[in-house]
Structure formats: structure tokens, C-alpha cells
Amino acid sequence: MKILVCISNVPDTTSKINFTADNTKFDTTGVQFVINPNDEFGLTRAMWFKEKQGAEVHVATVGDSSVEPTMRKALAIGADEAIRVDAVPLDGLFVARQLAEVVKNGEYDLILAGRESIDYNGGMVPGMMAAMLNINFVNTCISLEVDGTVARAEREIDGGKEVLETSLPLIIGGQKGLVEESDLRIPNMRGIMMARKKKLSVVPPVEASSGSEEIKFERPAPKGEVKLVDAENLDELINLLHNEAKVI
Amino acid sequence: MSVLVYTESEKGNYKKNAFEVASYAREVADKMGTDVIAISFHADESETLEKYGVSKVLNVTDPAYQTFNAKAYASALGEAARSENASVIVISSSTDAKYMAGILAGELEAGYATNVVAAPESTSPLVVKRTAFTNKGFMYTQLNAALNIIGVSSNAFGTRENPVAGKVEGFSPTVNNDHFTVKSVEIDQVVGKATIADADIVVSAGRGLKGPENWGIIEELADVLGAATACSKPVSDLGWRPHGEHVGQTGKPVASNLYIAIGISGAIQHLAGVSSSKVKVVINTDPEAPFFKAADYGIVGDAFQVVPELTEKLKEFKAQNA
Numbered sequence: 241m242k243i244l245v246c247i248s249n250v251p252d253t254t255s256k257i258n259f260t261a262d263n264t265k266f267d268t269t270g271v272q273f274v275i276n277p278n279d280e281f282g283l284t285r286a287m288w289f290k291e292k293q294g295a296e297v298h299v300a301t302v303g304d305s306s307v308e309p310t311m312r313k314a315l316a317i318g319a320d321e322a323i324r325v326d327a328v329p330l331d332g333l334f335v336a337r338q339l340a341e342v343v344k345n346g347e348y349d350l351i352l353a354g355r356e357s358i359d360y361n362g363g364m365v366p367g368m369m370a371a372m373l374n375i376n377f378v379n380t381c382i383s384l385e386v387d388g389t390v391a392r393a394e395r396e397i398d399g400g401k402e403v404l405e406t407s408l409p410l411i412i413g414g415q416k417g418l419v420e421e422s423d424l425r426i427p428n429m430r431g432i433m434m435a436r437k438k439k440l441s442v443v444p445p446v447e448a449s450s451g452s453e454e455i456k457f458e459r460p461a462p463k464g465e466v467k468l469v470d471a472e473n474l475d476e477l478i479n480l481l482h483n484e485a486k487v488i
Numbered sequence: 489m490s491v492l493v494y495t496e497s498e499k500g501n502y503k504k505n506a507f508e509v510a511s512y513a514r515e516v517a518d519k520m521g522t523d524v525i526a527i528s529f530h531a532d533e534s535e536t537l538e539k540y541g542v543s544k545v546l547n548v549t550d551p552a553y554q555t556f557n558a559k560a561y562a563s564a565l566g567e568a569a570r571s572e573n574a575s576v577i578v579i580s581s582s583t584d585a586k587y588m589a590g591i592l593a594g595e596l597e598a599g600y601a602t603n604v605v606a607a608p609e610s611t612s613p614l615v616v617k618r619t620a621f622t623n624k625g626f627m628y629t630q631l632n633a634a635l636n637i638i639g640v641s642s643n644a645f646g647t648r649e650n651p652v653a654g655k656v657e658g659f660s661p662t663v664n665n666d667h668f669t670v671k672s673v674e675i676d677q678v679v680g681k682a683t684i685a686d687a688d689i690v691v692s693a694g695r696g697l698k699g700p701e702n703w704g705i706i707e708e709l710a711d712v713l714g715a716a717t718a719c720s721k722p723v724s725d726l727g728w729r730p731h732g733e734h735v736g737q738t739g740k741p742v743a744s745n746l747y748i749a750i751g752i753s754g755a756i757q758h759l760a761g762v763s764s765s766k767v768k769v770v771i772n773t774d775p776e777a778p779f780f781k782a783a784d785y786g787i788v789g790d791a792f793q794v795v796p797e798l799t800e801k802l803k804e805f806k807a808q809n810a
């Protein structure tokens with residue numbers, strides 16, 4: 241089985257988010273970038289397929305050279321090869337088109353992407369890719385087993401979960417649950433050394449259109465002071481929620 | 489030209505978000521000077537959508553579309569969009585809608601914005617405001633394609649009545665076996681209980697509760713309020729609560745009217761995922777807990793005392809205000 245893990249390079253979850261003075265761009269100054277958490281779950285599941293079922297694992301990112309440290313981290317965790325599509329991601333449609341091309345050229349059986357990137361929260365790339373390639377797709381995936389070309393996946397639905405059966409080739413929009421939290425790996429020294437020698441190919445983008453563009457950013461309005469209510473006076477809380485906030 | 493809206497139903501009954509997306513679609517259509525067409529699958533009483541400004545409902549009743557299938561539904565929406573000459577498609581932020589819409593956008597080469605929180609800034613060009621960086625910021629996205637999809641955040645726009653004269657028609661999308669190659673074999677879903685995705689009130693608890701055996705007081709509070717229950721990430725990692733209850737940046741987003749956080753410290757990853765809730769109440773023993781800075785109302789106190797007492801008082805309140 242040949243697996244491609246699609247990795248987006250995102251600000252660390254603890255990052256403070258700032259925009260440039262004219263609010264037209266995300267200000268990356270001082271921001272630490274990491275593997276998108278939803279993709280880290282997919283990568284970890286891919287490592288399991290590699291170790292238990294002899295899968296070959298590649299990772300792909302659409303981005304300029306600044307994404308390479310994140311890709312090296314994926315190689316240090318255990319991916320065999322990395323492919324960087326050398327283009328600044330314009331929007332979901334553009335990225336999906338680039339990744340679809342990588343999938344076609346590499347003839348992957350299983351493509352593990354994430355439910356969403358935690359930066360722009362688009363939640364669209366894997367589904368778009370599935371449409372472009374006309375292959376099976378399971379989103380918000382919380383468990384995945386593959387036996388030959390048959391796949392059994394669980395997906396989260398509102399208020400529960402659903403078990404699905406399908407076949408490879410298959411695209412997954414993964415999220416927490418796909419692997420145990422304790423299975424997530426931190427690259428060790430040996431992994432990091434080996435990653436330096438692994439192949440990271442840079443490929444040019446294909447012609448692709450985009451359907452949208454970001455025109456400006458805005459910070460959330462500052463929060464007012466919290467109103468503290470005495471623990472002995474819960475009637476007051478109920479009164480506030482009923483008469484002031486009008487939520488009960 | 490028209491605005492197409494995907495109105496979701498469950499066992500024939502429209503979901504709350506169906507009326508919200510219909511209201512949103514009406515607003516877009518008004519700005520564009522056009523009509524709203526809805527597509528429903530096996531929905532009863534489709535006339536109710538007229539109240540929210542829908543002029544025509546396409547109701548799919550083919551048995552093949554009885555249960556949700558992302559690819560088949562996407563293809564049906566694509567066909568409806570073509571036959572109704574839609575230039576905008578409006579969908580909700582439900583798990584199913586998001587699953588379906590990625591496929592739809594890829595098929596139609598559509599512009600697509602998710603988590604949209606307000607009516608469009610303008611319709612030509614089409615500019616929408618959406619949350620980004622898991623609620624740590626907003627982004628204005630311009631949708632440039634011939635056909636564009638707007639995914640509306642739950643509870644952001646609300647429902648608005650706007651009655652029009654309407655009609656309901658049957659709609660029979662092509663049934664193609666290739667669309668059903670992902671098969672549902674089992675559904676495990678809590679019925680009759682509010683879900684985090686659409687609840688008006690969410691009661692959430694964290695590691696401060698000390699152990700799974702103590703969740704009774706959380707469930708009782710949620711019961712009185714008709715609320716959904718949720719938890720912080722470590723609580724689900726520890727197996728105290730199911731993964732589906734985990735909210736935050738790497739869990740489910742919460743956009744309820746009221747969010748009550750009990751024994752949750754308020755780490756940045758947690759806050760990011762819940763901050764679009766309108767009113768937040770925090771109950772925590774530690775007055776320095778970061779959550780107080782993000783809350784509207786706070787109680788410094790022990791959950792084991794405060795929560796049962798609050799439940800009792802709410803029961804009295806509900807009895808009086810019933």
C-alpha cells in the first residue's frame with residue numbers, strides 16, 4: 241500500500257494571532273509553525289500501516305521553502321519521502337488541484353489529509369481532491385482499518401458516529417480519535433539524523449484556478465470584564481442569565 | 489440566477505439549522521434581487537420553509553437518498569444548482585453539510601467559504617466574513633467563481649421570518665451507483681438529546697471534576713437546561729468521556745448561546761474552540777484561572793457544591809417560568 245499524507249504547515253496552537261498593520265495579511269513574525277494537528281493524527285496512523293502492513297509513506301505540502309522544516313519533522317517521525325509543490329497556497333481549490341496531481345503521479349492507494357487546517361479552518365481540501373480524482377472519501381474520520389483494498393472507517397457525526405465501508409483508493413479527512421493521543425510521536429535524534437538524508441523533492445505547480453481570495457483580516461472585539469457572582473448567591477446568576485443575557 | 493439552499497432534515501423533520509440557512513439565503517437573494525430555492529431530502533412539511541423566504545422547495549423522495557450519502561447528495565445539489573441556474577449555494581456547518589460541500593465545491597469548481605458569521609458585506613463582488621485561526625480572528629473572503637458556496641456558522645445569523653408564496657416540487661436527481669461506493673453500515677447516534685453542534689446551551693466540564701464517576705452533576709445540570717454536554721481535551725484523552733464530547737481547537741467547535749464551563753482552566757486551545765459562544769459562564773475554584781478573563785459571568789467556587797445547588801435553583805426557576 242502506498243500512502244500519501246497531506247500536511248499543512250500551521251501556527252502552533254498556542255500562537256498569538258496578529259495581522260500586518262493594514263490587516264491584509266497574517267503576521268508570521270515570531271510564530272512557531274507545526275504539522276497541522278489533524279494531519280499529525282493521519283501521519284501517526286500512516287506509521288502504523290507502515291510498521292504493521294509494510295506501507296510506504298510519503299508526505300506532501302503545497303508551499304514555499306519556508307514549509308520545509310515542518311516536512312523534515314514528518315520525515316523524522318518516519319515518513320519515507322516528501323514532496324513539496326512549490327507554490328504559495330492561493331485557496332482550497334488551488335491546493336486541492338495541486339495535491340490531486342501529486343496523487344495521480346504517485347498512484348497512491350490511501351491519502352490521509354485532515355478534517356481542517358487550524359489556521360484558515362477551510363475544511364475543504366480533502367473533499368475537493370476526492371471530487372477532482374473521483375475517488376472515495378470519508379471525512380471527520382476517527383478510525384480506519386484497511387484489509388487489502390477494503391477499508392472500514394468510522395466518522396464522527398453530530399451526536400454520534402457512523403461506520404462506513406468502502407474501498408481503496410480512498411481519501412480521509414482525519415481528526416482526533418484516528419489514533420490514541422499517547423501514540424503521537426516526537427521525533428528522536430536518530431529520526432532527525434535520518435530525515436536529513438531522505439528525499440524531499442520539489443515539484444512545480446500545475447496550472448490551476450482559485451475560487452476565492454482573502455481581502456482583509458480583523459481581530460475579535462476585546463472582551464468586557466467578567467461579572468463575578470458570589471457562590472452563595474446563585475439566584476443572582478439565574479437572574480442575570482434570564483434578564484440581562486436573556487439566554488435562559 | 490437564484491440562490492440554492494440545502495435544508496437538512498432528520499426523519500422527515502427539518503433541523504433547526506435548516507431555518508437558519510434558509511433565512512441566510514433569503515438575505516443573500518434580497519441583496520442580489522433573486523429567489524431562494526431549497527433542496528431537501530425526504531422532508532415532510534416543506535411548506536414551512538416559505539415562512540423563511542423560500543419560493544420553491546425541491547424535495548427528493550427517491551429511496552436511494554433516504555439516508556445521507558455525501559457524494560450522492562453533492563451530486564444531487566450539483567444537478568439542482570444547474571437546473572435552477574444558481575450562482576450561490578448556502579449550507580450549514582453541520583458535519584454532514586461540511587462533508588458534502590467539499591465534494592460539491594470540487595465538482596463545480598466553486599468558490600467556497602466555511603464558518604461564515606454574517607450576511608455578505610457585498611454581493612458583487614461577493615464578500616463574506618468568516619472566522620479563522622479557530623476564532624482567534626476574522627477573515628473577509630471574496631468569492632470569485634461563477635458559482636460560490638457559503639457555509640454558515642451555526643447560531644451566527646439566526647432565523648428570520650420573511651414569508652413568501654412558495655411551492656413544493658418533487659426532484660429526481662440521477663441515481664448513479666458510482667455515487668454510493670462509500671456505504672453506511674452502522675449508525676450509533678444519541679437521539680432525543682441536544683448535540684453540541686446545534687444546542688442552544690452547552691454544559692462542559694474539565695479535569696476539575698476529578699473523575700468520570702462525578703459526571704452525574706454535570707448531566708443533571710444539562711438536563712434541566714436542555715443542554716448538550718461537552719468536555720475539555722484531557723477529559724476525553726483520559727477516557728472519562730467519549731471523544732465526541734471534546735471541544736476546542738482540536739475538538740468540536742461550540743457556537744451556542746450559553747456555554748457553562750465547570751472545572752476547566754481555560755487554556756488557549758480550549759478557548760479558541762468555544763469563544764464564539766455568545767455568553768460564557770465559568771465555575772472554578774481558582775480565581776486566577778485564565779477562563780475568567782474570557783467569561784461573561786464567573787463563580788469562584790467548588791463545582792461539587794455550586795453545580796448541584798445551581799441545578800436545584802434552576803429547577804425552581806423553570807417550574808415558575810414554565
Ligand SMILES: Cc1cc2nc3c(=O)[nH]c(=O)nc-3n(C[C@H](O)[C@H](O)[C@H](O)COP(=O)(O)OP(=O)(O)OC[C@H]3O[C@@H](n4cnc5c(N)ncnc54)[C@H](O)[C@@H]3O)c2cc1C
Nearest residue numbers: 694695696720721736737738751752753755757758773791
Ligand atoms: C496541540 C494541542 C491541542 C489542544 N487542543 C485542545 C482542545 O481542543 N480542547 C481542550 O480543551 N484542550 C486542548 N488542549 C489542551 C489544553 O492545553 C489544556 O491542557 C486543557 O484544555 C486543560 O483541560 P482542563 O481545563 O480540563 O484541565 P486543567 O487545566 O487541569 O484545569 C482544571 C481546572 O479545574 C479547576 N478545579 C479543580 N477542582 C475544582 C473544583 N472542585 N471545582 C471547580 N473547579 C475546579 C482548577 O482550578 C483548574 O482551573 C490542547 C493542547 C495541545 C498541546
Ligand SMILES: Nc1ncnc2c1ncn2[C@@H]1O[C@H](COP(=O)(O)O)[C@@H](O)[C@H]1O
Nearest residue numbers: 246301302353354356357362363364365
Ligand atoms: N498547503 C497544503 N499542503 C498540503 N496539504 C494541505 C494544504 N492545505 C490543506 N491541506 C490538507 O487538507 C486538509 C484540510 O485543510 P483545509 O481545507 O485547508 O482546512 C489539511 O488537514 C491537510 O491535510
